[in-house]
Amino acid sequence: MMRFAAEWPNGKVEQMIQHCAVNDLAEFRFGHALHPVRCGRDLSIGTGTVIPEINFTLPPMTVDKGNWGTVRSHYEEMIQGVLERSVRLRVPGLLVEFETLPDMTSNPDWALEITRLIADRLDEFYIRHRLRSALRLTPNDTREFQRPPRLRGGIHWDNMMEIFTKSAGAGADLIGIESTGGKEICDEALVLADLHGIVFALGVLGARDMAFLWTYIVSACRRGGIIPSGDTACGFANTAMVLAEKKMIPSVLAAVVRVASVPRSLVAYEVGAVGPSKDCAYEGPYMKAIAGVPISMEGRTSACAHLSPVGNVSQAVCDCWSNESVQNVQLLSGKAPTVSLEQLAYDCRLLNTAGSESGQGSARLRNWLADSDSALDPQAYVLRPDVVLRISREIMKEKTSYRRTVAAVRAAIDEISNAHRAGRVEIEDREILWLEDMKRQADTLPATEDELIGAMNGGPLADTFIPEEYGMDVSKTPEETEACTKGI
Amino acid sequence: MAKDEALFDAIRNGNRKLTEEIVRKLVAEEADVTEMLEASMIPAMRDVGDRFSRNEAYVPELLVAARAMQTGLAVIEPLLTAAGHEPIARVCIGTVKGDLHDIGKNLVAMMLKGAGYRVDDLGVDCGTDMFKRAVDEGAQAVLCSALLTTTMPFMESIAEAFRDRPDVKVIIGGAPITAEFCDRIGADAFGSDANDAVKILDPMFAESPAS
Numbered sequence: 043m044m045r046f047a048a049e050w051p052n053g054k055v056e057q058m059i060q061h062c063a064v065n066d067l068a069e070f071r072f073g074h075a076l077h078p079v080r081c082g083r084d085l086s087i088g089t090g091t092v093i094p095e096i097n098f099t100l101p102p103m104t105v106d107k108g109n110w111g112t113v114r115s116h117y118e119e120m121i122q123g124v125l126e127r128s129v130r131l132r133v134p135g136l137l138v139e140f141e142t143l144p145d146m147t148s149n150p151d152w153a154l155e156i157t158r159l160i161a162d163r164l165d166e167f168y169i170r171h172r173l174r175s176a177l178r179l180t181p182n183d184t185r186e187f188q189r190p191p192r193l194r195g196g197i198h199w200d201n202m203m204e205i206f207t208k209s210a211g212a213g214a215d216l217i218g219i220e221s222t223g224g225k226e227i228c229d230e231a232l233v234l235a236d237l238h239g240i241v242f243a244l245g246v247l248g249a250r251d252m253a254f255l256w257t258y259i260v261s262a263c264r265r266g267g268i269i270p271s272g273d274t275a276c277g278f279a280n281t282a283m284v285l286a287e288k289k290m291i292p293s294v295l296a297a298v299v300r301v302a303s304v305p306r307s308l309v310a311y312e313v314g315a316v317g318p319s320k321d322c323a324y325e326g327p328y329m330k331a332i333a334g335v336p337i338s339m340e341g342r343t344s345a346c347a348h349l350s351p352v353g354n355v356s357q358a359v360c361d362c363w364s365n366e367s368v369q370n371v372q373l374l375s376g377k378a379p380t381v382s383l384e385q386l387a388y389d390c391r392l393l394n395t396a397g398s399e400s401g402q403g404s405a406r407l408r409n410w411l412a413d414s415d416s417a418l419d420p421q422a423y424v425l426r427p428d429v430v431l432r433i434s435r436e437i438m439k440e441k442t443s444y445r446r447t448v449a450a451v452r453a454a455i456d457e458i459s460n461a462h463r464a465g466r467v468e469i470e471d472r473e474i475l476w477l478e479d480m481k482r483q484a485d486t487l488p489a490t491e492d493e494l495i496g497a498m499n500g501g502p503l504a505d506t507f508i509p510e511e512y513g514m515d516v517s518k519t520p521e522e523t524e525a526c527t528k529g530i
Numbered sequence: 531m532a533k534d535e536a537l538f539d540a541i542r543n544g545n546r547k548l549t550e551e552i553v554r555k556l557v558a559e560e561a562d563v564t565e566m567l568e569a570s571m572i573p574a575m576r577d578v579g580d581r582f583s584r585n586e587a588y589v590p591e592l593l594v595a596a597r598a599m600q601t602g603l604a605v606i607e608p609l610l611t612a613a614g615h616e617p618i619a620r621v622c623i624g625t626v627k628g629d630l631h632d633i634g635k636n637l638v639a640m641m642l643k644g645a646g647y648r649v650d651d652l653g654v655d656c657g658t659d660m661f662k663r664a665v666d667e668g669a670q671a672v673l674c675s676a677l678l679t680t681t682m683p684f685m686e687s688i689a690e691a692f693r694d695r696p697d698v699k700v701i702i703g704g705a706p707i708t709a710e711f712c713d714r715i716g717a718d719a720f721g722s723d724a725n726d727a728v729k730i731l732d733p734m735f736a737e738s739p740a741s
Binding site: 099100101102103104105143144145186187189229232233234235281285288289290291292369472476 | 628637
């Protein structure tokens with residue numbers, strides 16, 4: 043990974059990735075990452091084998107002191123069922139994600155107790171059955187409980203930091219997060235189809251918060267000897283995807299938001315995260331193309347959590363294959379997490395069988411996965427491996443997160459427009475107007491971050507966020523800020 | 531005053547500037563503001579809402595229409611107050627305790643305002659006490675939203691809190707919410723999209739002016 047030194051707006055010196063790690067489509071394959079990760083109980087990710095990643099959650103119930111015993115018993119039941127089935131199906135390895143619920147982030151002892159419970163079972167199955175595994179702990183980002191969010195201090199920050207700090211001791215092998223800095227602006231901008239607001243949320247606020255937050259996460263992981271894995275633009279681009287599935291916003295907008303989220307999510311890897319990316323980061327293929335990290339993806343197997351138009355294409359270059367999350371409810375065959383594990387295990391078997399053939403088998407399956415979805419929805423089209431590589435190259439021509447986000451937006455609009463004209467992707471007639479509207483908005487995006495900051499600070503959403511929480515020195519004039527950020 | 535087609539279209543198309551111009555012109559001509567609101571402005575918002583329910587309009591179109599509506603309302607509000615005009619009803623809305631998701635809640639609030647309701651938006655992470663306070667202050671219906679399966683059970687305690695107040699309607703909504711869940715916890719109604727709330731509340735308050 044080629045890197046060069048850069049200075050973040052908050053004054054931290056970090057490393058920005060300069061070039062794409064993958065340029066050749068033949069090298070862009072599922073199971074193989076340029077920079078594999080080894081973690082947990084002898085688990086390798088990105089070395090040629092696709093690994094299932096299972097996530098599960100409680101059925102509808104509250105989480106409080108009074109029913110903590112029931113909460114524990116649900117997690118015991120879920121992990122036991124998943125591990126027994128994993129052994130039966132002889133999975134090549136297993137990544138388990140435990141994503142805390144808000145009440146657990148607010149009570150770190152609860153989050154750490156469930157982490158220990160799961161880690162102990164993974165240890166037991168490794169010793170008894172040689173089941174290779176790792177546990178990814180993902181604290182739910184509770185900082186937005188305060189409105190406008192306080193991102194760099196306060197009780198929510200303190201609780202998250204306590205979990206990060208103690209995660210290794212509790213048995214976690216990797217840390218991930220779905221961070222939300224900038225979401226307060228993005229939510230508003232999405233429902234207004236306001237591209238300037240979306241770019242501000244992702245390319246300015248989101249990128250700044252990522253740099254700040256991930257510096258702490260990476261530091262905590264290094265101290266604990268565990269893996270800082272990755273983030274996701276779930277709160278931004280998945281929100282857009284779900285809104286588009288509900289016909290609330292155009293699919294073309296959701297597709298552009300997905301690509302616009304790439305520079306923001308990339309920041310985690312620029313400050314030290316190493317992958318695998320979070321499963322719900324559908325922008326993952328871009329992370330793999332640019333940073334060379336292994337990625338976890340989800341698609342048709344996550345229909346238990348949310349619907350999507352990218353069920354197959356999302357699998358095309360994955361290194362871990364996930365279900366997003368499933369509730370512990372009874373199905374005809376068994377508990378839903380066990381059922382979900384079985385679906386993942388068989389999917390991985392197929393991928394790994396194709397991958398074990400010559401390169402042709404792997405490429406053929408990858409192309410089928412891409413082709414089966416990509417003509418039917420622009421959100422699927424922008425996840426095609428060939429499109430990912432082209433857009434990634436456009437993004438990496440720029441050297442700041444803001445300018446990369448602008449480049450991502452423009453490249454996505456161009457790719458979708460060209461593909462539609464060429465008959466390679468279907469777009470509803472009423473969406474064409476939105477595509478044209480986005481192009482007009484993209485053409486008026488300012489050249490510099492400071493111009494956009496100035497516009498947003500004086501705009502209708504100014505009360506929605508606190509500039510200081512993003513390291514913006516409001517006492518400085520735009521010229522002074524520009525001087526501070528030059529060279530990024 | 532019959533429906534003013536130009537005003538109706540201006541709001542429906544989300545044209546703020548034109549809406550303000552037309553409203554000011556009608557006010558200068560001493561048009562009846564209550565009729566202006568009820569014959570042209572509210573029907574325009576309802577038309578956009580209905581198109582949204584039929585998948586013919588997206589949320590951004592709803593929002594620009596709502597903004598145009600607000601621009602027009604700002605001009606006639608003092609005149610409406612002077613004429614003794616009352617909103618259809620006063621309602622409160624919030625995302626339940628432990629939950630932060632508010633995109634859907636905000637859309638419902640916006641649709642209700644556009645349809646002529648007074649809406650007290652309580653925000654997110656709302657406990658039962660917040661809804662109770664809003665009712666004490668005059669809200670006639672409680673609308674609560676949840677996205678998480680671990681926060682939706684909290685709706686039961688909200689429904690329970692108003693069990694002895696049949697005059698206060700409890701309406702619930704959110705991605706994991708179903709009509710079956712609504713029946714089970716004893717809420718009065720369940721809404722499946724942003725425009726549903728208007729359709730649910732209208733019959734409830736057909737003859738009941740806001741307090």
